[in-house]
Amino acid sequence: MYTASDLRKGLKIVIDNEPYIIIDFQFSKPGKGQALYKCKLKNMITGVIIDKTYRSIDTFQPADLEEKKMQFLYKQDNQYCFMDMETYEQVFLTEDQVGDAKNFLTDNLEVEVLFFEGKPIGIELPNFVDIKVVKSEPWVKGDSVSSNTKPVVLETGYVIRVPTFIEEGEKIRVDTRTGEYVTRIKE
Amino acid sequence: MSQELKNDIIVLRSEILHKIREFFHRRGFIEVETPFLLPYVIPESYIDAIKAENGFLHTSPELCMKLLLGLGYEKIFQICKCFRKGEKGKLHLPEFTMLEWYHVGIDYNTLMQECESLIVFLCKELFGKEKIRYKNTEVSLTPPWERITVNEAFKRYASVSLQDAINKGLFEETMVYEIEPNLGIKKPTFLKDYPVSMAALSKIKDNHAERFELYICGLELANGYTELTDMEEMKKRLEIENKKRKALKKETYPIPKPFFLKIKHLPECSGIALGIDRLVMLLCNEENINNVVAVTPDDLNYC
Numbered sequence: 001m002y003t004a005s006d007l008r009k010g011l012k013i014v015i016d017n018e019p020y021i022i023i024d025f026q027f028s029k030p031g032k033g034q035a036l037y038k039c040k041l042k043n044m045i046t047g048v049i050i051d052k053t054y055r056s057i058d059t060f061q062p063a064d065l066e067e068k069k070m071q072f073l074y075k076q077d078n079q080y081c082f083m084d085m086e087t088y089e090q091v092f093l094t095e096d097q098v099g100d101a102k103n104f105l106t107d108n109l110e111v112e113v114l115f116f117e118g119k120p121i122g123i124e125l126p127n128f129v130d131i132k133v134v135k136s137e138p139w140v141k142g143d144s145v146s147s148n149t150k151p152v153v154l155e156t157g158y159v160i161r162v163p164t165f166i167e168e169g170e171k172i173r174v175d176t177r178t179g180e181y182v183t184r185i186k187e
Numbered sequence: 188m189s190q191e192l193k194n195d196i197i198v199l200r201s202e203i204l205h206k207i208r209e210f211f212h213r214r215g216f217i218e219v220e221t222p223f224l225l226p227y228v229i230p231e232s233y234i235d236a237i238k239a240e241n242g243f244l245h246t247s248p249e250l251c252m253k254l255l256l257g258l259g260y261e262k263i264f265q266i267c268k269c270f271r272k273g274e275k276g277k278l279h280l281p282e283f284t285m286l287e288w289y290h291v292g293i294d295y296n297t298l299m300q301e302c303e304s305l306i307v308f309l310c311k312e313l314f315g316k317e318k319i320r321y322k323n324t325e326v327s328l329t330p331p332w333e334r335i336t337v338n339e340a341f342k343r344y345a346s347v348s349l350q351d352a353i354n355k356g357l358f359e360e361t362m363v364y365e366i367e368p369n370l371g372i373k374k375p376t377f378l379k380d381y382p383v384s385m386a387a388l389s390k391i392k393d394n395h396a397e398r399f400e401l402y403i404c405g406l407e408l409a410n411g412y413t414e415l416t417d418m419e420e421m422k423k424r425l426e427i428e429n430k431k432r433k434a435l436k437k438e439t440y441p442i443p444k445p446f447f448l449k450i451k452h453l454p455e456c457s458g459i460a461l462g463i464d465r466l467v468m469l470l471c472n473e474e475n476i477n478n479v480v481a482v483t484p485d486d487l488n489y490c
Contacts, residue, residue, distance in 0.1 A: 005273040027276025030367065031400050031410060032387055033359040034233040035274070053360065056233075056273075057435065 002060040004037045012044070012063040015052075019044040019063035019116045044114070045121045047099070066115045067124070072105050080105070082113050082123070091120045098122070103158035104129045104176045125176040130185050131155055136168040188478050197481050199313070200467045204266065206312050207286060207463075210305055216262040216288065221251030223268065227443035230428040231387065232435065235272035237281070243440075244270035247460055248287050249388070250443060253414075256289055257450030264288035266463065277475050278406070281484065284463040291456040295389075295397045295413040298457040299377050302401060302409060303330045306375070306466075313470065321404040321472050327374055335370075336380040336395070344369045353382060370402035377401055388415050388424060401461075403469055411459030418452055 002013060011022045024040035037054040044063070070082040070091070079092045080102070091113060095102060101111070101123050112124040135153035149161040152168075162172060162181045171185040208218065226242040229250055236243040245251075248265050255263055269285045290298060307317055307328050317328045341349040344366045352361045370376040379399035381389075386396030389412030397413035415421055422442065429439040467479040477483045 027274070027279055028359075028363045029233070029274060029276075029279060030359050030362040031407065032231060032233060032385065033362065036359055036363055 002062060004035070004054050004056045004058050004060075006060075007037050007039060007054065012065055013041075014061040014063050015041070018046075019065060019121070020050075023049070044116065045097075064117050066118075067112045068115065069110055070113045072107065072109045072111060074107070075105075082111065082120075085110075093120055093123065100179075101125050101176070103154075103156055103179065104131065104174060105156060106131055127175060127177060128173050128182060129176055130171050130173050131158075132171050133162070133166060133168055136166065193478060193481075196467065196471045196473065196479055199471055200479060200481075202313060203309060203467055203470060204463070206309050207266065207305070209312075210308050211262075211264045211288065214262070216264045216290075217260070219252065219255060219260070219263045219265050220267070221245075221248050221255070221265065223270075225250065226441070227446070228440045229388070229443070230425050230432060230440040232428055232431040232437075235437065236440065237270045237272050246271050247285060249458070249460070250446060252287060252289055252458070253453060254446060254450060256291065256453050256456060260289075261291040261454070261456075262289070275484070278465065280464065280476055280480065283476075286461045286463050286466075287458065289414075289456055289458040291454045293457050294455075295379070295399055295411055295457050298411050298413075298459055299332075299334065299379075299399060299401075300330070302411065302459060302461070303328075303332055303375075306403075309466075309470070319403075319470065319472075321406070321469055322474065324372060324404055326371065326404055329374075332375040332377060333371075334377045334379055334399075337378060337382065338380070340366050340370070340378055349382065353384070358385075367402065367407065368405045371404055371406070375401060375403040386415075386424070387412070388421060389413060390415050406465055406469060407462075408465050408469070409459055409461035412457060414453060414456050414458050416453040416455055418447055418450060422447055 007022060007025060009022055009025045013020055020041040020043055022039050023042050026038040027035065028038065029035045035056050039052050040049060041052060042049050068084060070084050073081045073083050078095050080098050081090055081092055083090045104125055106129060109129060113120050114122045114124065132155045133152045134155050148163060150164050151159050152162050152166060153159055160181055166172060166184060171187060173182040173185055175182050223245050224239055224242055225245050228236040228243045228246055234246050236246050247269050248267055252263060252265060266286050268282055270282050272281065274281055307330065310317060310319060310328055319326050319328065338349050345361045346365060347357060347361060352358045370378060377399045380395040381398045383391055383394065383396055386398060389396045389398040399411050400407055401409040425442055432439050464476050464479055468476060471479060473479050477485060
């Protein structure tokens with residue numbers, strides 16, 4: 001059990017049976033009055049952000065969370081399959097649970113799968129992922145006013161702006177936090 | 188924040204401390220030093236003491252300074268560290284610096300004037316003017332400052348009445364989120380005349396406590412009273428606070444019996460505690476208390 005004095009940014013607690021992470025925290029104490037602990041909390045399953053104000057008598061259940069390194073195997077219908085490379089255990093996540101990470105999920109990519117009370121709830125990508133460009137229109141100089149970049153389609157279906165020298169079939173490195181091009185990968 | 192910027196603040200902090208001492212010495216006050224380590228603390232519902240061997244670290248120098256008043260000292264001030272368990276935030280440190288002063292023969296109205304004079308003196312000496320800028324707001328320090336009762340403040344700024352807020356246990360929320368941000372914006376504000384239930388150790392008169400808090404730019408800086416001088420009444424109030432602590436499932440504190448044996452009455456006086464760290468924040472236009480303290484608990488990976 002946590003007490004209000006344990007509350008701080010980054011702490012993970014359970015509210016209404018769901019895991020929340022404290023993303024902003026403010027301690028206030030007026031005059032000789034009682035302390036107020038104002039928290040901005042993010043639901044770790046839905047991403048919904050809520051505000052709550054707690055007092056020193058409140059107590060909290062720590063969220064039972066675990067991260068496991070797993071490999072992305074395949075996508076079937078609405079399900080993404082990941083496997084633990086040591087135990088060969090497989091778990092499935094829905095498209096909603098994978099969220100925007102699906103844009104950078106290449107075959108065999110190693111990701112962190114997040115479990116809450118033993119059930120998978122989401123994934124965390126490496127900061128940088130190398131992805132193949134599968135479609136790129138040939139580029140003619142002076143085609144457009146924004147002449148230093150062009151849109152291309154990646155193997156995951158994601159459309160990204162890259163420098164004009166990138167060609168179809170090449171691999172590029174993408175920053176998964178911003179969704180932006182980083183560099184060309186020479187193989 | 189860069190170390191250079193912080194160094195500037197620490198230099199200014201040292202000048203502020205120097206000027207505070209000058210202000211009080213010029214007015215005939217003497218600086219006192221009293222023990223930090225005490226076998227007792229004054230029980231208060233929402234202030235928790237840090238335990239030390241055979242006692243506690245003081246949460247304020249109030250008890251020992253009142254002992255000195257009882258022994259005949261009339262104008263005393265102290266600048267010291269105070270310790271409060273679990274208080275850490277942008278405006279709080281578990282170990283912080285307090286200026287506390289007592290003045291025999293004056294009431295809280297005169298004390299408010301003395302407080303005005305102190306801060307105007309500091310500002311004039313340090314910056315040569317009676318204005319400060321804090322959080323993009325310019326505040327004129329030219330006296331007299333605004334005085335508003337707690338009841339008026341609720342009427343003016345809050346979505347509930349004072350009585351409803353107390354009955355529903357919403358006093359603190361309303362104070363912090365609705366009222367405080369409006370206090371001391373163009374001129375500093377003395378919020379005064381607290382409900383009797385929040386008198387702490389102040390004198391009760393005409394159904395309100397002669398207690399005030401000073402706000403500048405929404406920042407709570409000081410808490411002052413016309414002091415309660417009836418020792419029997421003081422003992423009762425401490426016992427009530429201990430009962431409240433018990434109801435909150437908090438540790439109760441021993442009543443300082445030797446103090447009451449020694450001091451049978453206090454002279455009529457007023458006293459005030461002012462947070463030095465917050466004063467430095469205000470004068471340096473800093474919003475985080477960590478930035479005005481040379482070494483913070485974070486620097487030591489502590490708390």
